[in-house]
Amino acid sequence: MTVPLGGIPLSEHRGVFAALADAGFTDLWTSEVAGSDAFTPLTLAAAWAPQFRLGTAIAPVFTRGPGLLAMTAAALAETAPGRFQLGIGASSPVVVGDWNAADFTDPFQRSRDMLRFLRAALAGELVDEQFETFPVRRFRLERPPAVPPQVLLAALRPGMLRLAAAEADGVILNWLSPADVTTALAEVKTDKPDFDVAARIFVCPTDDAAHARRVGRRMIAAYLTVPAYAAFHRWLGRDETLAPMWQAWSAGDRKGALAAIPDEVVDDLIVHGTADECRAKVEAYVAAGITVPAMALLPTPTLESGDPAAILPLLTSLGR
Numbered sequence: 001m002t003v004p005l006g007g008i009p010l011s012e013h014r015g016v017f018a019a020l021a022d023a024g025f026t027d028l029w030t031s032e033v034a035g036s037d038a039f040t041p042l043t044l045a046a047a048w049a050p051q052f053r054l055g056t057a058i059a060p061v062f063t064r065g066p067g068l069l070a071m072t073a074a075a076l077a078e079t080a081p082g083r084f085q086l087g088i089g090a091s092s093p094v095v096v097g098d099w100n101a102a103d104f105t106d107p108f109q110r111s112r113d114m115l116r117f118l119r120a121a122l123a124g125e126l127v128d129e130q131f132e133t134f135p136v137r138r139f140r141l142e143r144p145p146a147v148p149p150q151v152l153l154a155a156l157r158p159g160m161l162r163l164a165a166a167e168a169d170g171v172i173l174n175w176l177s178p179a180d181v182t183t184a185l186a187e188v189k190t191d192k193p194d195f196d197v198a199a200r201i202f203v204c205p206t207d208d209a210a211h212a213r214r215v216g217r218r219m220i221a222a223y224l225t226v227p228a229y230a231a232f233h234r235w236l237g238r239d240e241t242l243a244p245m246w247q248a249w250s251a252g253d254r255k256g257a258l259a260a261i262p263d264e265v266v267d268d269l270i271v272h273g274t275a276d277e278c279r280a281k282v283e284a285y286v287a288a289g290i291t292v293p294a295m296a297l298l299p300t301p302t303l304e305s306g307d308p309a310a311i312l313p314l315l316t317s318l319g320r
Helices: 010-022 040-048 066-079 093-098 107-122 158-167 178-185 209-223 227-236 239-250 254-259 263-269 275-288 308-319
Strands: 027-030 053-056 084-089 127-130 135-139 150-154 170-174 196-204 292-297
Touching: 010 040, 010 308, 027 040, 027 292, 040 053, 040 066, 066 084, 066 107, 066 135, 084 107, 084 170, 107 127, 107 150, 107 158, 150 158, 150 196, 158 170, 178 196, 178 227, 178 275, 196 209, 196 275, 209 239, 209 254, 209 263, 227 239, 239 254, 275 292, 275 308
Parallel strands: 027 053, 053 084, 084 150, 150 170, 170 196, 196 292
Antiparallel strands: 127 135
């Protein structure tokens, strides 16, 4: 499950973690956009619910310096030894440039360089190297973790997917259907026995299909108009289907862009329905090759209420 849950303060998530554990969830994953950072919720979980595996999906490679990202990951790996996976990725020009005042340039090269730096630094090695996108001079962690975390790389298209297969401990996928998983994994050729394939799966647990599609359309318009995601879905074969949305968005017609998204695209990319239906749809991702299906809950009236008495039973029904 992706945490924290909207509407419930972080200070009250001990009960959320307990409910997720009781429901059978095994992993807690975070994202880092404009809500909480990727590490604080997992630090709380490491202290309050030590039975969970923990992961970031993702910590951007541009918004922290190499040393700081290594220190932050090492501290969490020390707090949750053997239970933490560090997921990194390029993020987007909005998150990196508009919100964090960093230059979003050469995302492939920056991701590759940060991956190589982190694998060495988290192993306790002295790093003194001129990478293509940044230099590091004589950096060594003072507290290298006894169990270095696996490092997973977020990837969309062939170049990054192949990099993940060659140099990372796993790959993180996003914004795709179960059928799309097959296309993506065709580029991930590796014989690493513990190579994880994680995916963030957007779940709107309601049998009100109209509500779920409204929420889904807003999410799709916000994300799939980002150049990297637009290119990803062209590669997946949705060029013709999503062209009207992209054209309306480029023209500044936000309402027209929303209206141009077909129901079938929403239903492909957003899991919705009853708890039983949502679980069955998530299992389709697992059947396609996902080893870490990380649900991310989208707003419903129940979830937006912020009432733990209503939300915790929903978590139980999703997990069973």
